[in-house]
Amino acid sequence: MKIGKSRPVILWHKHGSLMLRDVTFWKVFVSSIGIAGLAALISFQWDNIGDSAVLFGILLLAAATLQSWWMHKRMRDLLAALRTTVAAWDDPLLTQPVSPRLASEFQELLQPLHLAGGRLKRQTKCVERLAEEHAQRSELLQAVLATVVEGVIVVDSDEQVLFANETAQKLLDVNAREVLNRPLWEVTRSTPIHEAVQSVLMSEEDVLEEVVMPRSKSVVSLTVTALPHDPVPGAVLVLRDMTALRKLESMRRDFVTNVSHELKTPLTSIQAYADTLLNDPETDREQEEYFLSRIVSESERLHHIILDLIRLGRIESQADDYEVQEVAVGAVVSACLEDHRAVAEGKSIHLQSVPSAEPLSVLADADELRTILDNLVDNAIKYTDSDGHVLVRWQHSDDMGIIEVQDDGAGIPLDRQPRVFERFYRVDKARDRERGGTGLGLSIVKHLCQMFGGSVEVDSEMGQGSTFRVRLPLAGTQGPETASDSSSALAEFSTVPL
Amino acid sequence: MVTIATKDIMPQHLSRDLRKLHRDLLAMSSRVEDMIHQAVDQLGDPNFDQAVQIAKLDDAIDELDVQIEDDCLKVLALNQPAGVDLRRITTVMKISGELERVADIAANIAQRACGLAESPEIPIPDRLKEMAHDAVDMLHRAIDAYVDLDPMKAMQVCADDDSIDDMNREIIDQLIADMHRTPDRIEPLLHLFSASRQIERVADHATNIAEDVVYLVEGTIIRHGRHFAQKQAN
Structure with a gap:
């Protein structure tokens, strides 16, 4: 004034x-x-x-x-x-x-x-409204960016982080206390990411690449785009988790390699023996018999693999009707052990069973429960050295019946345990094939267990042996709706290639 | 971050030099971490080509180490910094030295893994893999502590070293027992023995880095602290 x-x-x-x-x-x-x-x-x-x-x-x-x-x-x-x-x-x-x-x-x-004052008041109100709208919009943007599946990071031309959503921080394994207004190379220490950001800030050309995070082993697809303007005011990083997809792809690749290998090996042997027999008319009777017996055993192996593959396919596509009913575990186990006793004794392996305190009945198809047990006991005998022990025991636990097949064989390394249920997965590629088997047994066990609304898991320590634990719904506690349960369990696996 | 907090009062070129040192050190750390991860992964899945690759990376790390030390000396000579800046420069020099040794160990572990691949009947003990995972995690956390200037995080890393030492002792006892039992497998078991020792040393270097961080933040040297305390008590 x-x-x-x-x-x-x-x-x-x-x-x-x-x-x-x-x-x-x-x-x-x-x-x-x-x-x-x-x-x-x-x-x-x-x-x-x-x-x-x-x-x-x-x-x-x-x-x-x-x-x-x-x-x-x-x-x-x-x-x-x-x-x-x-x-x-x-x-x-x-x-x-x-x-x-x-x-x-x-x-x-x-x-x-008065006029000037009025104008001022209107303008102030307008600015206030704009500020409020701006705050709302930025809040909305933040919320959207926070909930998107992709990780989003925005950096300025100096590589200082202006924005980073939760997903991005999780994907890049960020543990820093503060993220905003810190250099990206301080927040996450990943050489490929920094090189990508620097190259975008320099050349303004987008970078698209896949980065494997060394700690979490997750595969992250990274897209870095320069913000529009000249000179470049910064860059936007979009990160997508590709781990599951890449894992699935590698499983598919492994499966194709393995299936061709498993089928090719017996075929090559058969061909070699047959060729020798054809081209060498002077083979003596004894040799001829040996070659022919090899041809028969290799074709049997091939036959088994193909049967198992078909079986797995049928379980997965639910092509067969299963008679899910009350099955007394004790009877099935005794029958199974009886069948395997001869083989076990041949290897001097002690085959034992520990029945539960009270009789246990589970809901399953009797024949398929037998298949599950056969596969597990067969494996246990195969992977246990002579003078070893194989133990089958069963008991109640809440609303599930538990059947355990325990051996004191070589054990499975911790990092391979989750993979043993994959088709044709061999813990030790060279030696496992010598032991025979199709490489599909555990895969069949897993699918059958899921079919009956149960599960299977492995517990193993190197040098101490392995325990395979099958959980199946108890008879009487769950109705016949297990069939619908199994379909949902199967849906999860329908993406896995056969 | 120290370089940012004191930006206004320190000469601009010193601030710029410190920032570059900081950045170079973190770039080196991320490369070394990648290497040690690759090397440890080799234990489960040995690969000769990758072992050669790791040895090559080691050369690049050696160069980086020399370059960082050179830069540190230049900054010291030109600016004659004091207080926290001096501490930061000496810490960068020491951490870069530790990282260089970790890179050497990575190359060594990869070699051991390839040596083991020749005798596949010897499985890598799960305990060794667990120890490798923990040691590499300690290294990561030590560098996290440096980035955040967090002495608590650093102290935690120092404390975790004991469990790695215990694991190492346990594994070595087991290996010696195995050697007695199967003397024909001495060679692969020695590879495992050496790998276990090397992994234990990764944890030691992580601990050293963590101690350097405590020095950087608090200005006190905690290295050998326990050793001195024990001596005094005696």
Whole structure:
């Protein structure tokens, strides 16, 4: 408010009263004295009046003093009122109306001020609304970016992180306390990612590559794009987790390699023996018999593999009808052990069973439960050295029946344990094939267990042996809806290639 | 971050040099971590080509180490920094030395893995894989502590070294027992023995880095602290 310092402005009110805005008390006082002096001069000229004229002069002087004091006070009050009114425009909470007295005195000054104040108020409101909209929009963007499956990171031209959503931090294994406004190379220490970002910031050409995170072993597909503008203000990194897809692809690749290998090996042998027999007419009878017996055993092996493959296919596609009913585990186990006793004794392996305290019945197809047990016991005998032990025991646990097949063989390395249920997976490629078997047994066990609403798992320590644990629903606790359960369990595996 | 916090008061070129040192060290650390991961993975799945690749990477790390030390000395000579800047430069020098040795170990472990591949009848003990995982994790956390300047994280790394030592002792006892039982398998068992020792040393270097971090943040040297305390008690 610099009103007091500006040049004096004289305003003529429409009622004709003179308003002095910048005239101080003293200026009014001096001019009043002037008028009083003029009056005294006139009175002195009127000699005949005499003393009464002097008195008149003094009265006039007093009146002038009073008048100027009153004007000064009024002036001060008006200015104070004006100040409050104008100050109120600044604060949206104080909507003080202009007092009528003030309005009459400052009409012409107030009008443009009032207009300007109104404009200011409207503009402030507009800015506030925009700010609110902006905050909402940025909140929405944050929420969207936070929930997208992809990881998103934005860096500026100096590689400082401007934004990083949760997924990105998880994918890049970020443990740093703070992420925002820190250099990306400090937040995540991955050479390929930094090289990609630097190359994008330099060349402005997008980079698309796949990075394997060394710690989590997850495969991350990385797309780095430069932000539009010149010079490049930064880059956006979009990260996608490809681990599951790549794993599935590698399983498919392994399967194709393995299946061709498993089928090719017996075929090659058969061909070689047959060729020898054909081309060498002088083979003696003993050799001939040996070759022929090899041809028979190799074709049997081939036959087994193909039968198992077909079987696995049928289990997966639910082509067969299973008679899911109450099956007494004890009876099936004894029958299974009886069949394997001869082989076990041949290898001097002690085959034992530990029955549960009370009889256990599970919901399954009796024939298929036998298949499950046969496969597990057969494996246990195969992978246990002579003088070893194979133990089958069964018991209750909550609403599941548990059947365990335990051996004290070589054991399975921890990192291979989850893979033993894959088709044709061999823990030790060279030696496992020598032991025979199709490489599909555990895969069949797993699918059958899932079919009956159960599961199978392995517990193993190197040098100590392995325990395969089958869980099947107890008879009586769960109705025949296991069939529908199995279909959902199967859906999960339908993506696995056969 | 120290370089940022004191940016306004320190000469601009010193701040820039420190930032470059910091960045180079982290780039080196990420490469060394990649190498040690690859080397440890070889234990489960040996691969001659990759072992050669790791040996080649080791040469690049040696160069980086020399370059970082050179840069550190230059900064020291040109700026004669004091206080936290001096501590930071000396820490960078020491950590880069530790990382260089970890890279050597990575190359060595990869060689052991290939040596083991020649005798596939010897399985790699799960315990050894577990120890390798823990040791590499310690290295990662030590560098995390350096990045965050977090002495608590660093102290945790130092504390974890004991469990690695125990595991190493356990594995070596088991290997010696195996050697007595099957003297014809001494050669592959020696490879395992050496691999276990090397992995234990990775954890030692991680501990050294963590100790350097404590020095950088708090200015106290905690190395050999326990050793001295024991001596005094005696």
